[in-house]
Amino acid sequence: MDMKRHHYEDVQFLHGWANKFWFAVFVVLVIAAPYMFPAQLFLISLIGVNIIIALGLNILTGNTGQISLGHAGFVAIGAYTTVVLMQSWMIPFPAALIAGGILAMLFGVILALPALRLEGPYLAIATLAFGIAIKIILGNIPGLGGHNGISVIGMDLGFTMITSEVGIYYVIAGIALVMGIAARNIVKSRVGRAFQAIRDSDIAASAAGINLAGYKTMSFMISAFYAGIAGGLWAVLLGYINPNMFEFVVSIEYFAMVVVGGLGFVAGSVMGAAAVTYLRVNSDNLNSVPVIGWLLDLMSIDLTVQTGVTWVITGIVLILVVVLEPLGLYGIWLRIKIYWRTWPF
Amino acid sequence: MSNNPFFTVDKISKSFGGLQALKELSFHVNKGEIYSVIGPNGAGKSTLFNCINGIYKPDTGSVKIQGQEITGLRPDQVAAHKISRTFQNIELFSNMTTMDNILLGRHMHMKTGVFSASAMLWKNSFSAKDETEHRRKVDEIIDFLDLQASRNKLVSQLPYGIQKIAELGRALATEPELLLLDEPAAGLTNEEREDLIFWIRDIRDELGITIILIEHNIQMVSEISDRIIAINFGKKLVEGTVQEVTNNPDVVRAYLGAD
Numbered sequence: 001m002d003m004k005r006h007h008y009e010d011v012q013f014l015h016g017w018a019n020k021f022w023f024a025v026f027v028v029l030v031i032a033a034p035y036m037f038p039a040q041l042f043l044i045s046l047i048g049v050n051i052i053i054a055l056g057l058n059i060l061t062g063n064t065g066q067i068s069l070g071h072a073g074f075v076a077i078g079a080y081t082t083v084v085l086m087q088s089w090m091i092p093f094p095a096a097l098i099a100g101g102i103l104a105m106l107f108g109v110i111l112a113l114p115a116l117r118l119e120g121p122y123l124a125i126a127t128l129a130f131g132i133a134i135k136i137i138l139g140n141i142p143g144l145g146g147h148n149g150i151s152v153i154g155m156d157l158g159f160t161m162i163t164s165e166v167g168i169y170y171v172i173a174g175i176a177l178v179m180g181i182a183a184r185n186i187v188k189s190r191v192g193r194a195f196q197a198i199r200d201s202d203i204a205a206s207a208a209g210i211n212l213a214g215y216k217t218m219s220f221m222i223s224a225f226y227a228g229i230a231g232g233l234w235a236v237l238l239g240y241i242n243p244n245m246f247e248f249v250v251s252i253e254y255f256a257m258v259v260v261g262g263l264g265f266v267a268g269s270v271m272g273a274a275a276v277t278y279l280r281v282n283s284d285n286l287n288s289v290p291v292i293g294w295l296l297d298l299m300s301i302d303l304t305v306q307t308g309v310t311w312v313i314t315g316i317v318l319i320l321v322v323v324l325e326p327l328g329l330y331g332i333w334l335r336i337k338i339y340w341r342t343w344p345f
Numbered sequence: 346m347s348n349n350p351f352f353t354v355d356k357i358s359k360s361f362g363g364l365q366a367l368k369e370l371s372f373h374v375n376k377g378e379i380y381s382v383i384g385p386n387g388a389g390k391s392t393l394f395n396c397i398n399g400i401y402k403p404d405t406g407s408v409k410i411q412g413q414e415i416t417g418l419r420p421d422q423v424a425a426h427k428i429s430r431t432f433q434n435i436e437l438f439s440n441m442t443t444m445d446n447i448l449l450g451r452h453m454h455m456k457t458g459v460f461s462a463s464a465m466l467w468k469n470s471f472s473a474k475d476e477t478e479h480r481r482k483v484d485e486i487i488d489f490l491d492l493q494a495s496r497n498k499l500v501s502q503l504p505y506g507i508q509k510i511a512e513l514g515r516a517l518a519t520e521p522e523l524l525l526l527d528e529p530a531a532g533l534t535n536e537e538r539e540d541l542i543f544w545i546r547d548i549r550d551e552l553g554i555t556i557i558l559i560e561h562n563i564q565m566v567s568e569i570s571d572r573i574i575a576i577n578f579g580k581k582l583v584e585g586t587v588q589e590v591t592n593n594p595d596v597v598r599a600y601l602g603a604d
Contacts, residue, residue, distance in 0.1 A: 006477070185463050185465040185472070189462040207432075207436075218459065
C-alpha cells in the first residue's frame with residue numbers, strides 16, 4: 001500500500017505502479033490479440049462490442065440502480081441507424097456510428113420518462129416492453145429489409161474501407177478502450193457519485209441538491225448511447241443485421257453480463273461481458289469450455305448436441321453468482337488481490 | 346428583525362387522507378437562532394421538516410426563507426436555497442465511503458459534467474481540479490467533526506453514532522444557511538450526545554448557520570435552544586423560551602398525559 005499525498009490520487013486513473021503495469025499488460029494483450037488468437041478473432045471482437053454494452057448498462061443498473069431489460073432495443077436502434085446511414089445515405093462510418101449512438105440516446109430519454117415514475121419490477125416490465133416493441137417495429141418498417149434484414153460491407157471511412165477482420169477488431173478495441181476509460185472517469189467523479197447516491201437513497205440525494213429526474217434521465221442517455229455505439233459496431237462485425245438479433249433474451253444476456261461481472265464496477269463490466277460472451281459463442285460445445293466442461297465431464301454429461309442449453313447455463317451461472325458472490329467476477333478478483341496483499345496471513 | 350424574519354412558516358397544513366398531520370402551523374426563526382421543535386410521537390414534527398424540505402407539498406400555507414417563497418419546490422430546489430437537513434432514520438449512501446458521502450454534499454458547488462468527467466486524465470484537467478478542490482473542503486469537515494478514522498470506510502460499516510455524525514457532515518458540506526436536524530441525538534450514548542451539543546453550538550457560532558432541531562431529549566433541548574415550539578396533533582401548543590415552554594401545563598399534559 002502506498003501513501004497518498006494529494007487529493008488527486010484518490011480519483012487518478014491508474015494510481016500507483018501496479019495499476020499502471022497491469023493496464024499496460026492489458027493494452028499490449030489487446031493489441032497483440034489478433035496475432036495470438038487468430039482463430040478466435042470474431043469471438044474477441046464480439047467481446048469488445050459486448051463490453052461497450054455492459055459498460056453502459058452497468059452505469060444504469062449497477063451505479064444508478066435503474067434496471068433495464070430492454071437494452072437490445074437501444075443496440076438495435078444504433079445498429080439500424082448506422083447501417084442505413086452508411087448504405088443508403090452514403091454517410092461515412094464514423095459519422096453514421098455517432099448518429100446511431102445519438103439516436104439511441106434520444107430513445108433513452110423516451111424510456112427515462114416512465115422510469116421517473118416506476119421502480120424495481122415495474123420498471124423492468126416497462127423496459128422489457130420497450131425492447132420487444134423496438135424489435136417488432138424494426139421488422140415491419142418497409143425499406144429495412146423486414147425479417148431478412150440488411151447486409152453490411154465493412155466500415156466506409158469515406159476515403160477508404162475497412163473490411164478486414166483485423167481492421168474491424170482494432171476499431172472495436174480502440175472504441176471500447178476509450179469508452180471504458182470514460183465510463184470509469186464518469187463513475188469516479190461528480191456525475192457518477194450522483195448516480196450512486198440515487199441508487200442508495202433517492203430522498204437523501206435530492207435533499208443534497210440532486211435533481212432526480214435530470215440525473216436518472218442522464219443515466220438512461222449515457223447507457224443508451226453506449227448501447228447504440230455498440231450496435232453500429234456489431235452490425236459491421238457480423239456483416240448483416242436483422243430483427244432477430246435483438247430478441248428480448250439478448251437483453252437478458254446483457255443484464256447477465258453486468259450481474260456476473262459485478263454490479264457497479266467498470267472492471268466488472270469487462271469481465272462479465274467476456275465471460276458471458278465466451279459461454280454464448282461456445283454454447284454448442286460446452287464440454288470444451290474450461291471449468292464448466294470439466295464439471296460436465298465429471299458428471300458424464302455430454303451437451304455437445306443440445307441446443308438452447310446456453311440459456312440454462314446462463315441462468316445457473318446467474319443464480320450461483322447472486323447467491324455465492326454478489327459482487328460477481330470482480331468480487332472474486334478483489335478477494336484474490338486482498339489475499340496476495342496480506343499473504344501469508 | 347421581527348419585521349423581516351430569516352425563516353417563516355405561515356399557516357401550513359398537510360393531511361394524509363383523513364389524518365391531519367399539520368393544522369395551520371405558523372412560526373418564524375431568526376437568523377443565528379437554535380430553534381427546537383418538540384412534541385410527542387406523531388405530533389407532526391417530521392412532517393413539518395418534510396414540508397419545508399420539499400419531500401411533501403403542504404396543502405395550504407407558505408414557507409419562506411429570507412423573503413423567498415419555497416413552498417412546493419422540489420427537495421433539490423429547496424437545497425439550492427441553502428436549506429440542508431438530516432433524517433430521523435439515517436439516510437446515508439450505504440455503499441459509499443464517508444468521504445464520498447460528504448463529497449456528495451458538495452454536489453451543488455461542483456461543476457463537473459459528463460464530458461469533463463470523461464476527460465479526467467491528468468492532474469490539471471478541469472474535473473480533476475474540481476475533485477481536488479472539493480475533496481480538500483470535505484477533509485476540513487472531516488477534521489471539524491473528528492471523522493478522520495472513518496474517512497475511507499464504507500458508511501454501512503460504521504457504528505450508529507458515527508453514521509449520525511457523517512450525515513451531519515454531509516448536510517454541512519452543502520454550505521447551508523439553515524440546517525434542519527431531525528432527532529440528531531436519538532440512539533447516541535451520553536458521551537456522543539455531549540459531543541453533538543458541542544458541535545451544534547459550534548455550527549451556529551463559528552459557521553453562522555441557523556438551526557431548527559427536532560429532539561425528544563428535553564435536557565438537551567433546554568441546554569442549547571434559544572427558543573422552542575411545542576406541537577401536538579399538528580397544532581402549535583406554545584412557543585417561547587426554554588422556561589416558558591417547559592413549564593407550560595399544556596406541554597406537560599401532552600407529554601405525560603392528562604391527569
